[in-house]
Amino acid sequence: MKNTMDVLIDEFNDTVGKEKGIIVNVTSISSSATLQEKLIMAANDEPNAPELPDITTLYPNTALMLADKGLLTDIENLFTEEELSRYINRFVEEGRLLNDELFVFPTAKSTEVIFLNMTIYNKFIKDTDASYDDLETFEGIIKTAEKYYKWTDSQTPDIKNDGKAFITYDSVFNVAQTGFQQLADSFIINEELNLNSPSFNRVWNLFYEPAVKGYVANYNGYGSDLMKTGNVVASIGSTAGILFYSPIVTYEDNLTEAVEYLILPYPTFEDGNKVAIQRGGGIGIIKSNKAKENAAGEFLKWFTSPEQNLKFVSSTGYLPVTIDAFNSVMNDESIAKDDNIKKLINTAREMQEQYDFYVPPAFEGFEELQDLYEKEIKETVSLSREEYFKLMEIMDEANAYENVSNGIYDNFINNMR
Numbered sequence: 001m002k003n004t005m006d007v008l009i010d011e012f013n014d015t016v017g018k019e020k021g022i023i024v025n026v027t028s029i030s031s032s033a034t035l036q037e038k039l040i041m042a043a044n045d046e047p048n049a050p051e052l053p054d055i056t057t058l059y060p061n062t063a064l065m066l067a068d069k070g071l072l073t074d075i076e077n078l079f080t081e082e083e084l085s086r087y088i089n090r091f092v093e094e095g096r097l098l099n100d101e102l103f104v105f106p107t108a109k110s111t112e113v114i115f116l117n118m119t120i121y122n123k124f125i126k127d128t129d130a131s132y133d134d135l136e137t138f139e140g141i142i143k144t145a146e147k148y149y150k151w152t153d154s155q156t157p158d159i160k161n162d163g164k165a166f167i168t169y170d171s172v173f174n175v176a177q178t179g180f181q182q183l184a185d186s187f188i189i190n191e192e193l194n195l196n197s198p199s200f201n202r203v204w205n206l207f208y209e210p211a212v213k214g215y216v217a218n219y220n221g222y223g224s225d226l227m228k229t230g231n232v233v234a235s236i237g238s239t240a241g242i243l244f245y246s247p248i249v250t251y252e253d254n255l256t257e258a259v260e261y262l263i264l265p266y267p268t269f270e271d272g273n274k275v276a277i278q279r280g281g282g283i284g285i286i287k288s289n290k291a292k293e294n295a296a297g298e299f300l301k302w303f304t305s306p307e308q309n310l311k312f313v314s315s316t317g318y319l320p321v322t323i324d325a326f327n328s329v330m331n332d333e334s335i336a337k338d339d340n341i342k343k344l345i346n347t348a349r350e351m352q353e354q355y356d357f358y359v360p361p362a363f364e365g366f367e368e369l370q371d372l373y374e375k376e377i378k379e380t381v382s383l384s385r386e387e388y389f390k391l392m393e394i395m396d397e398a399n400a401y402e403n404v405s406n407g408i409y410d411n412f413i414n415n416m417r
Helices: 002-014 016-020 032-043 060-068 089-093 118-127 138-154 172-182 198-204 208-212 223-228 239-244 290-303 306-313 323-331 339-354 366-391 397-405 408-416
Strands: 055-058 112-117 167-169 234-238 248-250 256-258 261-264 275-277 282-285 356-358
Touching: 002 016, 002 290, 002 306, 016 290, 032 055, 032 060, 055 060, 055 290, 112 118, 112 223, 112 239, 112 339, 118 138, 118 261, 138 208, 167 172, 167 223, 172 198, 172 275, 172 356, 172 366, 198 408, 208 366, 208 397, 223 234, 223 239, 223 248, 234 239, 239 339, 261 339, 282 290, 290 306, 306 323, 323 339, 366 397, 366 408, 397 408
Parallel strands: 167 234, 275 356
Antiparallel strands: 055 282, 112 234, 112 261, 248 256
């Protein structure tokens, strides 16, 4: 992604930028989390904070904080109505904050999908009654995860309870948000988690029990890490993560295996609607002077125009933002350079046709709420799983789980209040 950005920025500077007297300099390259941290430090004028750049990538919640301090430009003022009409409307609308001003301009968007190691999965379904159809629903995935755990456990009969997890979720918070939407409900109401809804019990069942029993991985990182070592077969995460999935799996005994991936649409509840999350940030323009703001607008127009937008998405897992580029990608996967990205485009096309897309709310404290939920539910699972395995030494699986899970659901809800 960095290389693609570098090439595009150099191209702008050598063409349109040179013609119009505009030079774009890259002053900071960071992960999304680090970048947002730097922006918040700069906005709050904290000690050792970096200077605010003229242009920055950012997410709506960070943009909301900057906009609230009067630090962002309304980008709509830099575009004509006709120019703005060339962009996918729901992508543009996500960047409207406060008084409906456009503070985050879409440059690339993503959604979530299932990444599946076909090489391992095909061995598994050959020996069991599992199928690819089972992965269309959350209920099917959990049943498959249980079968996979028992299948891997059976391969070492001399070692008890050493089965492997089948799947991991990059964000249990996003699973909750999306799951609620599929059930025509809202996980967040008035900036608080709607944990008393019956929908939460169904979301809870996608993670707590299967993670305690080892069917779903309870992991504080990205699924691509676990996929590299074969510790899971599937991962639910952002399409933008496609470049991190290694074509080689290295097992614990240092044996390696080439793998082929399948990319499947986001799963749904059996009785739920087809809904997936809309992800990805955009670019914001810091308030400065008309010359710099107009120059930033010129770069944005060039960078997101179909030709440049297609160059960017053809080598990443993002979706284009202009209508023309979006239609081009959706109708011609040959635009992509990588086989996995081609598969991703096919799946994205299917989802664009069949799914509705949910945009999380933007409000101060959203990230803190997300972090708290992720931390609390993963710690709850970790403690229960530790106790579960101790009890498995003296009782059967059903009684061990009943003992560790008794009262946990209600305690979790009470502790989150």
